[in-house]
Amino acid sequence: MSAVFTQEKFRGGIAADDKYWEALADGEFRLCRCAQCGTWMVPAHYRCGACGSWEQVWPLVEPLGTIYSWTRTRMAFPRTEARADDVPFVTALVEVDGTDGARIFGIVVDTGTAPHIGDRVRGEIRPGTEKSFGYPTIEWQLVDAPTPAPGAGSTEGARA
Amino acid sequence: MSTLRGSTAVAGIGITPHHKRGTGGPALKLALEAIVAAAEDAGISPADIDGFVSYGSERSEGQKMMPALGTKELRFAALAWSHGGGIPGALNIAASAIATGQAETVVVYRSLSEYDGARLQVDVAQNDTAAQFLVNGLDSPIQMCAINTTRLIEGEGVPAETLKAMAQAGYHHAQQNPAAVGHGVQLTAEKYENSRWISEPYRLFDSSRENDGAAAVILMSAERARDLTEKPAFLLSAPLGTPAGWGPLEGNQNPLWSSGFSSVAKRLWAESGYGPQDVDVAQIYENTTGMGVAAIIDHGFCTLDEAGEFITFDNLIAPDGRLPINTAGGNLAEGFIHGMGLVVEAVRQIRGTSTNQVRGCSLSLMTGGPGDAVVSSALLGTEETL
Numbered sequence: 270m271s272a273v274f275t276q277e278k279f280r281g282g283i284a285a286d287d288k289y290w291e292a293l294a295d296g297e298f299r300l301c302r303c304a305q306c307g308t309w310m311v312p313a314h315y316r317c318g319a320c321g322s323w324e325q326v327w328p329l330v331e332p333l334g335t336i337y338s339w340t341r342t343r344m345a346f347p348r349t350e351a352r353a354d355d356v357p358f359v360t361a362l363v364e365v366d367g368t369d370g371a372r373i374f375g376i377v378v379d380t381g382t383a384p385h386i387g388d389r390v391r392g393e394i395r396p397g398t399e400k401s402f403g404y405p406t407i408e409w410q411l412v413d414a415p416t417p418a419p420g421a422g423s424t425e426g427a428r429a
Numbered sequence: 430m431s432t433l434r435g436s437t438a439v440a441g442i443g444i445t446p447h448h449k450r451g452t453g454g455p456a457l458k459l460a461l462e463a464i465v466a467a468a469e470d471a472g473i474s475p476a477d478i479d480g481f482v483s484y485g486s487e488r489s490e491g492q493k494m495m496p497a498l499g500t501k502e503l504r505f506a507a508l509a510w511s512h513g514g515g516i517p518g519a520l521n522i523a524a525s526a527i528a529t530g531q532a533e534t535v536v537v538y539r540s541l542s543e544y545d546g547a548r549l550q551v552d553v554a555q556n557d558t559a560a561q562f563l564v565n566g567l568d569s570p571i572q573m574c575a576i577n578t579t580r581l582i583e584g585e586g587v588p589a590e591t592l593k594a595m596a597q598a599g600y601h602h603a604q605q606n607p608a609a610v611g612h613g614v615q616l617t618a619e620k621y622e623n624s625r626w627i628s629e630p631y632r633l634f635d636s637s638r639e640n641d642g643a644a645a646v647i648l649m650s651a652e653r654a655r656d657l658t659e660k661p662a663f664l665l666s667a668p669l670g671t672p673a674g675w676g677p678l679e680g681n682q683n684p685l686w687s688s689g690f691s692s693v694a695k696r697l698w699a700e701s702g703y704g705p706q707d708v709d710v711a712q713i714y715e716n717t718t719g720m721g722v723a724a725i726i727d728h729g730f731c732t733l734d735e736a737g738e739f740i741t742f743d744n745l746i747a748p749d750g751r752l753p754i755n756t757a758g759g760n761l762a763e764g765f766i767h768g769m770g771l772v773v774e775a776v777r778q779i780r781g782t783s784t785n786q787v788r789g790c791s792l793s794l795m796t797g798g799p800g801d802a803v804v805s806s807a808l809l810g811t812e813e814t815l
Contacts, residue, residue, distance in 0.1 A: 274560075282559025282677055290560070312559070312679045338584065338685060340575035343626035346568040357626075360565050362576055362680040372680045374565040383629065386583050404564040 274397055274404040286313040288327050293405035296394055299327040300371055311371035332392030332407060334363040337372050339384050351400045359383065361409055363390055378410045389413070431666065431700050435815040437524040438654035438661035441471025441647035442773045447610050447764025451543040453641025460489035460540035461497050463643035467536060471647045472657050478647065480505035480535030482523045484515035485767055489540045489643075505532035509669060509805070512557075513714055513768040513798020514689075517807030518669030520772070523648045533649060539769035540643035561679045571636050571717055575628040577800055578719030580686040582630055585733050587686075587722065589630060591740040593621050595718035595754070596634045596761055598745035603758030606784040610638060611762030635718040637760035644769035646776060655812075662779040662793070662809040666700035668693050669797075669805035677802040688720050688799030690727035693806050698729070701808045703792060705729045708808075710747070710778045710787040711794040712771035713754045715761060720799035725752070728796065728806065747785040756785040771795050772807070779809050 274290055292299035301313035305322035316323050339361040345353035352358060359377040361384060364370050375392060377384055390409040397403040443466030445459050453459055468475040476499035481491025491506045505526045509515035516539075523535035558568075567573055581587045600616035603609035616634060624633040654661035672692035674683045682689065698704050705728055715721030722740055725731065730752055731739035739751070747753035757763040757774040764770060775795040777783040791811040797804050 274564075279558070279560040279563055281557045281563075282561065282679060284559065286560070311681055312561070312677075338576045338579045338680070340567075340572055340579060341626075341629040342566055342572055343628060346572070348563065349566050349568040352566050355566075358566055360567055360572070360576075362685075374561050374567065374680060376565055386579070400566070401564040402560075404560060406564055 274402065277402060279402070283312050283314055285315050289313060290404055292327060293394055293407065294397070298330050298332040298392060298394060298407060300330050300365065300368055302326050302328060309368045309371045311368070311373070330365060330368060332365070332394070334365040334390055334392070336361045336384050336386055336388040336390060337364040338362045338386060339377070341383055349400075355400070361390065363392070363409055373407065375407045375409045378408060380411060384411065430696070431668065433521070433524045433528055434665055434700055434702075435663045436528045436651055437648050438651045438663045439646045439776045439809065440649050440654040440658045440661055441467040441469070441473070442645070442776050443467030443470060444644040444766070444770060444773050445642045446608065447766070448641040450639055450641060453542045453544055455545050456540040456542040456641075456643070457489045457493060459542055459641065459643035460538060460645070461494055463540065463645040464494070464498065464536050464538055467645040467647045473534065473647070475499060476501055478534050478536050479503060480523060480526050480532030482507050482509065482519045482526075482535055482537045483539055484509040484519045485512045485539065487539055488546065505535060511801050511803045513716065514801025514804035515669060516714070516768050516772060516797040516805065517667040517795055518797065518803070518805035520646075520648065520664055520807050521667035521669055521805065524664050524667065527648060527650055533653075535648045536645050537648060537772070538643060538645035539767045541767055542641035544641060559677070559679050569628070571631055572628040574717040574720050574800055575631050576680060577685055577688070577723065578630055578717065580684075581719055581723055585686050587733060588737040591722045591736055592630070592635055592718040593618065594740050594742045594745055595715060595721050596621055597742050599715070599755045599759040599762040601742070601746050602756050602785045603762035606757050606763060609758035609762055610640065610764040611758050614762070630719065631717055634761070637716050638765045640764040640766060642764065642766040644766050644773050646772055660780045660811065662776040663812070663815055665703070665808040665810045665814065666697050667805060667807035668696040668700065669803060670696070671803045686723060688723040688727050689801065689804045690724055690796065690799070690806060693804055694728045697806045697808055703808065703814070708752065708792050708794045709790040710753045710756060711796065712756070712759070712775045713796050714768045714771055714798050715755070715759055716798060716800070718761070724796045724799040728794070747783075747787050753785070753787050756783050756787070768798055775807070775809055779811055
C-alpha cells in the first residue's frame with residue numbers, strides 16, 4: 270500500500286477539493302456547493318463566481334448517476350503502470366443525480382463490454398490503493414435502475 | 430476588440446529536423462538552431478532579436494540563449510498559457526509587444542528534447558493533471574481527449590470516419606514532404622482500421638507523435654517586414670481565450686464534445702474581417718484526430734450535423750479540397766514539436782513554398798492545441814488581405 274493521498278498530493282488542476290477526498294476516505298460521497306446561493310461547485314473552488322461567497326458546504330450526495338462519457342484504455346501508460354494488469358479498463362465520466370449536472374470520474378466495474386452514454390450507474394467507495402496513488406476512489410457499477418423522475422437532476426447525459 | 434490587425438508580420442521561419450525522441454541533443458541547442466535559421470531566413474542578424482515568446486513548459490528561455498545569439502539587449506520575454514493551446518496566443522503577445530514599442534524583433538519558438546527533458550506528457554502535464562484523472566487511470570492526454578471525443582461521436586453522432594479522414598490527410602501530405610517523419614508511410618484505410626486501440630475511440634494513428642526538435646518564427650512590424658522580405662505573412666488576428674464554462678474543469682466543460690474554441694473563433698473572424706468560407710488552408714493542431722475534428726467545427730467550417738459530409742479525405746487535401754489541412758503532414762505525420770511546426774507551415778502557405786501548396790493561397794489559418802484550458806487561433810494573410 271502506498272502512502273495516503275495527503276502525503277502525495279497531486280498539485281494539478283484547481284486542487285481545492287481536499288474535502289472531497291477526505292469524505293471518500295471516511296466512506297462518504299460529498300460534493301461542493303456554495304453555502305450562500307447553492308451553486309454546485311465541481312470541481313470545488315475557493316470562491317463562488319456566481320454570488321461571491323467564500324463559504325462552501327459539502328452535502329452528502331447519493332452516488333447515483335448517468336454515464337456522460339467514457340473511454341476504454343487499451344494500453345498501460347507510464348504513470349498508471351500499476352493498472353497494467355487491468356487493461357483494458359473503462360473510466361467513465363458520470364453526471365451525478367441531483368447536482369445540476371456535476372460530473373465525476375471513476376473506474377467502471379468490468380462487465381466485459383463497453384458502456385454507453387446514458388447508462389445508469391451506482392458508485393461504491395473504494396479505499397486507496399497503489400493503482401489510485403493512495404487516493405480513495407468512487408467506482409461505478411452499471412445498474413438497471415429507471416431514469417430519475419423529472420427534476421431529480423439534469424437529464425442532459427441521457428440524451429444520446 | 431484587438432487593434433493589432435495586420436500591424437505585424439512573420440518575416441522569418443526556421444525549423445530543425447524532426448529527430449527521433451532522445452536523439453536530438455540538448456533542447457537549448459535545438460532552439461538556437463531554429464532561431465538562427467529563422468533570423469537568416471528573415472535576413473537579419475540573430476543578435477538583433479530583442480524579444481522571446483514561447484508557451485507550454487518551454488525551458489530554453491531567451492536569457493539562456495543571449496550569449497550564443499549575441500543578443501544586444503533582451504527587451505521583452507513572455508510565456509503564453511497554457512500548453513499547445515497557447516501557440517497562436519504567443520504570436521499575439523509578440524505582436525502586442527511590437528505594436529506597443531516594447532520590442533522590435535520578436536521570436537516565437539518552441540524546443541523540446543528527451544535528451545535533457547522528459548516525454549512531453551510528463552514534462553508538460555506532470556504537475557498539471559488533476560487528481561480526478563490520475564486516480565481513475567487517466568494519465569495521458571490521449572485518454573482525456575478520448576473522453577471529449579466519445580461525446581462527439583456517441584453523444585453528438587459525428588461519424589468516426591471523420592477521425593480517419595484527419596489522419597489520412599496528414600499522412601497523404603507527408604508523402605510530398607521529405608522532411609516529414611511519416612514520409613514513405615502510406616496510411617491506407619485498412620492500415621488505420623487495423624491499428625491497435627490506445628484509448629477508445631482512439632487508435633494508434635489518431636495520436637500525435639513526439640520528436641526532439643525546435644521551430645521558430647520571427648515577427649516584426651509590417652512595415653519592416655515589407656522592406657526585408659518578399660512575402661511577409663501578416664498577422665491578421667490571433668486571439669487567446671476561453672469562454673465561461675470551459676477551462677480546467679475536469680470533465681465539467683460545456684459543451685464537452687468541443688475543443689473550446691467558441692469564443693476565440695468568434696473573435697478571430699470579427700478581428701480579421703474574414704470568415705471560415707474565406708480560408709484557403711488550415712493547420713489544425715491535432716493532439717488527437719477527434720479534437721482536430723472538433724476544432725474544425727468550433728471554427729464554423731461546418732456544423733455537427735454537417736461534419737460527416739464536410740470532414741472527408743477529399744475535402745481535407747491540397748490542392749483542391751474545400752479545406753486542405755496539415756499540408757506538411759501535421760502533428761501526426763510531419764512530426765511533433767509541440768505544434769510549433771504548424772505555424773511554420775502556415776507561413777509557407779502564404780509564401781507559396783509548401784510541399785503541398787494550395788494555389789493562390791492568401792488566408793492561412795492555424796488553430797492551437799484543442800481542448801486545452803485556454804486556446805488560441807491565428808489567421809495569417811498576404812498583403813492583399815490587409
